[in-house]
Amino acid sequence: GMPVEQNPPALSLYEGAESGLRCNFSTTMKGVQWFQQNHRGRLITLFYLAQGTKENGRLKSTFNSKERYSTLHIKDAQLEDSGTYFCAGRIFFGDGTQLVVKP
Amino acid sequence: EAAVTQSPRNKVAVTGGKVTLSCNQTNNHNNMYWYRQDTGHGLRLIHYSYGAGSTEKGDIPDGYKASRPSQENFSLILELATPSQTSVYFCASGGPRDKTNSDYTFGSGTRLLVI
Numbered sequence: 001g002m003p004v005e006q007n008p009p010a011l012s013l014y015e016g017a018e019s020g021l022r023c024n025f026s027t028t029m030k031g032v033q034w035f036q037q038n039h040r041g042r043l044i045t046l047f048y049l050a051q052g053t054k055e056n057g058r059l060k061s062t063f064n065s066k067e068r069y070s071t072l073h074i075k076d077a078q079l080e081d082s083g084t085y086f087c088a089g090r091i092f093f094g095d096g097t098q099l100v101v102k103p
Numbered sequence: 104e105a106a107v108t109q110s111p112r113n114k115v116a117v118t119g120g121k122v123t124l125s126c127n128q129t130n131n132h133n134n135m136y137w138y139r140q141d142t143g144h145g146l147r148l149i150h151y152s153y154g155a156g157s158t159e160k161g162d163i164p165d166g167y168k169a170s171r172p173s174q175e176n177f178s179l180i181l182e183l184a185t186p187s188q189t190s191v192y193f194c195a196s197g198g199p200r201d202k203t204n205s206d207y208t209f210g211s212g213t214r215l216l217v218i
Contacts, residue, residue, distance in 0.1 A: 041191065045208070
């Protein structure tokens with residue numbers, strides 16, 4: 001199977017809502033990165049984790065290497081959070097989660 | 104100030120022609136990567152490099168060559184472009200070899216249309 005699987009493929013939230021994205025790995029990864037691709041197509045690094053949890057403003061990410069998964073939690077969603085979110089383990093990317101935040 | 108610069112930003116090429124996509128990084132990263140992004144596929148790795156003089160095949164290397172003449176520059180070469188290579192290409196640089204997915208920085212992408 002694919003080295004990296006992301007769920008859900010698409011997500012719609014209203015402003016102020018919160019939700020989580022998940023990334024599952026078919027093999028053990030030493031670390032995970034999360035990216036946001038904005039409406040201009042620009043890829044922006046959100047987090048790199050070798051283990052545990054990191055938080056940055058309204059975003060929080062966890063990585064469990066042993067259980068082979070990572071999550072990205074978005075709280076108090078804002079319109080500018082819309083975009084596609086990718087996770088990557090080593091050199092492999094998931095297919096992304098398309099997030100639409102509605103007013 | 105962009106730390107990873109790709110050129111050209113947009114390119115139209117004819118089938119059978121040669122195309123060179125260039126990437127320059129000022130991060131002093133050892134690793135550099137070329138990905139293509141197509142609808143429904145996310146990013147797929149074409150070639151990567153651990154340092155000057157090194158090139159490695161990624162997941163989808165067929166039809167592409169790569170060149171890493173220096174720490175800063177990494178080129179992707181399509182010797183005989185085909186319409187199936189129409190895509191958006193992203194270059195990235197990353198940290199040391201033992202942290203192959205740490206500290207990724209992406210370029211802005213190159214939109215290639217092969218007609």
